[in-house]
Amino acid sequence: MKYFLIAGEASGDLHGANLMHSIKTLDAHAAFDFYGGDLMQAQGGTLLKHYSEMAFMGFVEVLANLQTINQNLTACKAAILKARPDVLVLIDYPGFNLRIAAYAKSIGIKVSYFISPKFNFSRLNLRN
Numbered sequence: 001m002k003y004f005l006i007a008g009e010a011s012g013d014l015h016g017a018n019l020m021h022s023i024k025t026l027d028a029h030a031a032f033d034f035y036g037g038d039l040m041q042a043q044g045g046t047l048l049k050h051y052s053e054m055a056f057m058g059f060v061e062v063l064a065n066l067q068t069i070n071q072n073l074t075a076c077k078a079a080i081l082k083a084r085p086d087v088l089v090l091i092d093y094p095g096f097n098l099r100i101a102a103y104a105k106s107i108g109i110k111v112s113y114f115i116s117p118k119f120n121f122s123r124l125n126l127r128n
Helices: 010-026 038-042 059-064 066-083 094-106
Strands: 002-007 031-036 046-050 087-091 110-115
Touching (some): 002 010, 059 066, 066 094, 094 110
Parallel strands (some): 087 110
């Protein structure tokens, strides 16, 4: 199978590398394209963008880098379209990955979230 993984930070790189290692034990012919880091790169495949070029934390930093973020989204969509993976595996990083998930679904690519985004239930008003 052909996998496209996206990890946008160091913790995602670690989890992605472990996932890639596990997949390779089950499928020796697995192919990987990914946005990730050094740990994922050590597992093999094609690193398309290092997470250090994508991780922007905090309101001001995100605002200052909106153009770069949009360019990263556009480039990632193009890379997915070109790769046509059997599955897109998203690892946390919700601000980016949820947008990519919607795009991948719209072009018929199966999407799996390996580590889903966190949701703060305490902020919900669940009273009737």
